[in-house]
Amino acid sequence: MQLDKTTATGRPLLDISQLEVTYNGVAIAIQGVSMLVQPGKVVVLLGRNGAGKTTTLRAASGFLPIDAAKITDGEITFDGVRIDGKQPHQITKLGMALVPEREKIFRTLTVEENFRMVPMRRPKERGQLMTFIRDLFPALQRRWRATAGYLSGGEIQMLALAKTLLLQPRLLLPDEISLGIAPSLVETLMAALRRINQDTGMAIMMAEQNAAVALEISDYAYVMEAGAIAFEGTPEALMRNETLKDLYLGLGQSGTYAEAGRQRRRGR
Secondary structure, eight states, X not given: OXXXXXXXXXXXXXXXXXXXXXXXXXXXXXXXEEEEEOTTOEEEEEOSTTSSHHHHHHHHHTOGGGGTEEEXXXXXXXXXXXXXXXXXXXXXXXXXXXXXXXXXXXXXXXXXXXXXXXXXXXXXXXXXXXXXXXXXXXXXXXXXXSBGXXXXXHHHHHHHHHHHXXXXXXXXXXXXXXXXXXXXXXXXXXXXXXXXXXXXXXXXXXXXXXXXXXXXXXXXXEEEETTEEEEEEOHXXXXXXXXXXHHTSSOSSSOSHHHHHHHHHHHO
């Protein structure tokens, strides 16, 4: 199943240039961030809590005002259309969809009812897309009549991701979908993202703390720290840098972002 992913020759699907975001008009959360997402590619934003990953996704998708934040400099374009300052529904209509970290499903509705609540840009394709979703997430099919609030953490993430697919985006923005769920389910979700990308051609830009699994499915990565890009490159290039693996990705001997942060502070 291939979705519409056309864009002008050589033009990025998403272009973030010198982005600056401030919270409450005072604190600078994002400072001079520039990044690209090419059509059909998977890009991951890595970093610890507070690094700026979620703020970047929210800036791109138009949801910043919810968090009392504002874009104060830079530009964001989607397929050549400038979108910084546009409302979330306008950006969604252009073909971008955020899978938020929190408040992502209707907990009092059943799984089936959650799907019914999602409007589609091309309603005639609902049957084909629902068949793809059922095949992608068999666990949701088994819980079809269950109240969504009683799903497990992993099942909630599956439902949130599957619902967003009904919006038929050209660019999917999952925010920390591995947070708080079992490692086996993390692998399932990452495999689902890769299949979505490969089977539909949909581009993905995701914020993720779990560097190990995210780099396995990504084409390009940005490592963020304190609201700026500390490193960027292909997964292969980042993994060849032992210092980067240990101090920024949490993949060396320290093994965690918390310990990596302590090592950075000791080294200064």
